[in-house]
Amino acid sequence: MPHLNDSTRGRLLFGGDYNPEQWPEETWHEDIRLMKDAGVNSVTLGVFSWSKLEPEPGAREFGWLDTLMDLMHGNGIGVVLATPTASPPPWLGRLHPQTLPRDADGHVEHWGGRQHFSHSSAVYRRHAAEITEALAARYGGHPALTMWHINNEYCTVDHGDEAAARFRVWLRRRYGTLDALNTAWGTAFWSQHHDTWDSVIPPRRVHYLHNPTQVLDFRRFTSDMLLECCTAERDIVRRYTPHIPVTSNFMPLWIGQDGWRWAEEEDVVSVDLYPDPRDPLGAQYGALVQDLTRSQARGPWMLMEQAAGPVNWRGVNHPKPRGLNRLWSLQAVARGADAVCYFQWRQSRQGAEKFHSGMVSHAGEQGRTFQEVKRTGADLRRLAEVTGTRIAADIAILHDWHAWWAGEQQARPSRRAGLEGVLRAWHRALWEAGLTTDFAHPEHDLGGYRVVVVPQLYLLTDAAIENLLGFVRAGGTLVSGFLTGVADEDDRVRPGGMDARLRELFGIRVLHEWWPLEAGESTECDGFRGTLWSEEIEAADDVTETVPYRGGELDGLPALLRRDRAWYLSTLPEPDALRALLARIAADAGVRPVLDGLPPAVEAVRRGELLFVLNHGREPVTVPVPGRHHDLLTGTTVTDGVRLDRYGVAVLRP
The missing domain is CATH 2.60.40.1180 (Golgi alpha-mannosidase II)
Structure with a gap:
């Protein structure tokens, strides 16, 4: 199977999305000169070019792309060639309105933006396959081609009739019978029993709250439908070029795709990463996304997009201060990237993203942005020997999209205690302690780690629970946060409010009540202050260690408890306290920071x-x-x- 290193061949890839169709041909030659000056060795072509390639149904306009492919090859620049299927041309939606997605209110999402396609539309899939086939047939043998890029940032959600029909097919495959579906969805509640498959629909607008398992399954279905679109195009290009790696870029920490499952279908795992330059934790967020992407890739990965300067979608879009672009690019390499790329090469003068930065900004080659890009390109050439090397970690953070989806339901104890915020807090604590971490699925083999941490996994399958028990039995150290192991795979709350096997593991006799905290509210514990959440827990007699709450309704009850090598935190300690605790647990397990005595930041x-x-x-x-x-x-x-x-x-x- 081809992979990223087949494309890098002993060098770090450097470049970005190139949209030459926005510019006259004389600009292309100027771009080539500047690319060579900056050390660019890879460009992505064609991401949003469907209208240019197929201006009317069945037409093929490849001359401009032929010229560009030849130009790139002649100047030693490889091409990541994209299938343009993220943005269908207006004629497709006009002639075939069934290809347009509908939101939960039934409103059509028209052309004029991007991602205006229904993942379930047979007509869309047919046209997407035809343009993909045409590209693969024409350019599969071109010497400039180094990688295929399928679609772009898959994120479409569709509640329309064709999606509803496919949803029912998907559910039949999952459950087999209506009785099994009714049991899984708990339709005895609120008289939701289905007597025919025709009554099963996507979670469209309702008077009050949706059935949470219906929503969970619809998220699963949506991820699977988008993956079907992706793999259909992937299989086409693979027929022509089995030796060329294929990718499709993830959005960072994106809830809409089961990232573990998607990563298994890609030769190269790539991600788009845009931390806010004004965010004091921007570097930590970047490190989290990089660690997750490296773990999905199980090795080197590709930074497909980042910003050379400001973006255009925040309320206030700040540029990157001098040196930050280089720093964050090299951080990606440090955490396993073999490719550092941008959206986009030249800043657009028209369109919705004309205020989104480019490697060549509106200031041109004399601008600070391009000068810093040149320096970064020179740095990456000096680091060529790092290509293909790995990162060793003794700690794994467990993350699962199904648990995330289930935990985001509308009616829950606290909307403040969502998975993403808790995950970021725990990763931050480990990052600030200088401890390198991988991510892992809760059913993955955890035998290579000394410490496994579970910031929050509301939903855990029986297989995942047995995996955690086996990890501890084999001598590993497990640290878990609150709201873990509450529900099974159908979002059915487990007896006792937490799986009995986990309660025994952690030394919890009874979990009486969840006590979520309001914004700005905290709870005192021995030695630290807890935030966000607390729990009324009764500890078993044989626990090894407890830290009690002090004051209030939970006075004297355990905020933290440990039974042998299994730790449970029923609150979220403030950052310094969480960092100190996790550093202590890691040290006790024989895990040390990469460097001792690191200065702050x-x-x-x-x-x-x-x-x-x-x-x-x-x-x-x-x-x-x-x-x-x-x-x-x-x-x-x-x-x-x-x-x-x-x-x-x-x-x-x-």
């Missing part, structure tokens, strides 16, 4: 034999690094420490 990651040291602060720092090392970025030797300027980076070889 400094990150250290070891990839292969190279040590990346990154300063996310605005002030210069000196970082202790025992021994003599060669800095690949400066070509100098450093002894027992390295000085980093604001947003500075060192890449050290022993």
Whole structure:
């Protein structure tokens, strides 16, 4: 099976989305000159080019793309060629309105934006297959082609009639009978019993609350339908080019796709990543997405999109301060990326994204953005030896999209205690402690880890629970947050409010009540303050350790408890306390930070034999690094420490 390293061939890929159809042909030659100046060795072509390639039904206009493919090859720049199916041309929706998606209110989403397609439409799928086949037949043998890019940021949701019909087919395959579906969905509640498959519909607008398992299954169905679209196009291009890797770019920490399942269908796992440059935790969010993507890829991955400067969708869109673009690009490499790319190459002058930055901004080649892009390109050339190397982690964070989907239901104890925020808090604690983490599915083999942490997994299958029990029995350390193991795969609350096997594992005799906290509210515990959530728990007699709540209704009851190597937190400690706790647990399990004594805002990651040291602060720092090392970025030797300027980076070889 082809993979990313087949395309990189001992070099880090550097470039981005190129949309030359927006520019006159004379600009293309200027772009080539600037790409070579910046060290660009890869461009993505055709992502939003369906109207250009097929201006009317059945027409094929490939001359402009022929020219560009030849230009790229002649100048040593590889092409990631996209299927343009994320944005169908207006004629498709006009002639075939059934290809347009409908929202939960029945409103049609028309052309004029993007992603205006129904994943369930047979007509859309046929036309998408035809344009994909035409591209594969024409360019499969072109020497510029290095990778296929299927569609773009799959995210369409459709509640229309054709989607409803496919939903019923999907449910028949899942459950077999209406009785099984009624049992799984708990339709005895509110008189929702289905006596015929024809009454089963997507979760359209209702008077009050939706059936939560219906919503859960519709999320599963939507992810599967989008994946069917993706793999159909993938299979077409693979027939022509079995040696060329295929990808489709994820959005960062996106709830709409089962990322574990999708990653299994890709040769290259890629992601688009846009932290807010004004967010003080932007680097931590970037690290989380990078760790998750690397874990989905089980090795090197591709940063398909990032911004060279400001984006255009936030209420206020801030540019990146000097040096931040380079820092975040090298952070991605440190955490396993073998490709660093942008949306887009040249900033558009028209259209909805004309205020979204490009590698070449409106200021042109003299602008600060392009000059920083050039520096980043030079840095990546110096780091070519890192290509294909791996990152070792002794800690795994468990994450599952099905648990996320189920936990986001409308009627729940607290809408403040969602999975994403809790996940980010736990990853932040480990990141700030200097501890490298992988992500894993709760049913994955966990035998290679010393510590497994579960920030929150509301839904756990029986197989996942047995996997956690087996991990602890084999000598691993398990740390779990609240609202874990509450429901089974049908979102049926388990007896006792938490699976009995987990309660025994953690030393919980009875979980009496959940006590969610209001915004700004906290609860005192011995040695720390808890936020977001608390629980009325009665501990078993044989627990190894407890930390009690102090004051209020829960006074004296355990906020934290441990039974041997299994820890349970019934609240979310404030950041410093959570970091200290997880660092202590990791140390007890024999897991140490990459570097001891890191100054605040400094990150250290070891990839292969190279040590990346990154300063996310605005002030210069000196970082202790025992021994003599060669800095690949400066070509100098450093002894027992390295000085980093604001947003500075060192890449050290022993």
